[in-house]
Amino acid sequence: MPEEDAARPRAHHDLGGVAQYLCEPVDQSAHSLTDFDREVDALRQVLGQKGIMTVDELRRGIEAIPEAEYLRLGYYQRWLRSITAILLEKGVVGEAELAAALAVEQ
Template sequence: MEDDPRRAHHDMGGVSRLACRAIDTGPHALTDFDKRVDALRQLLGAKGIMSVDELRRGIEAIDEPTYHRLGYYERWMRSIADNLLARGVVTADELRAALGAPASGA
């Protein structure tokens, strides 16, 4: 199953090479970032701008190295940003400005 070409990089269930450490199944405190990302996703869903299915598809579309580098809610934020850019809700320059990055023309 580990070498199954039909499995995508985000489909990690039962893949022993990815089970590097024991999973902490105890309660976890959410960070402020986690809470904000979740609230943003809920708001986008309530406004009909982005569904949970679109969030999932966006997460699954993240390339493998980036997927494994990002944390759980960082993947959510990447998917949200990609979806908002694709729908034209925000522009790349607006996103860069919000992140404090230089504009594309700079």
């Protein structure tokens, strides 16, 4: 229904049937996972098992990434962005301590 479409535009992660990509071939090449990818994946699973963060929260955090950045970031980069934002939002990690830890890692 066009009225509803206008009132509530499709979210950018909702890609089913989106015309813009209909002529783009699927890249079938194998991409092996990096250590970074595996660690982010495992971190999310452990946070889930411990009841600190759910998979739905992960999705909400990914879907909240602005479109241009969503398309630019790699798959697990989006995950890490979401995990960090959700942990900050829930107060599991504080902004000041994260900023301090980032300064140390530099």
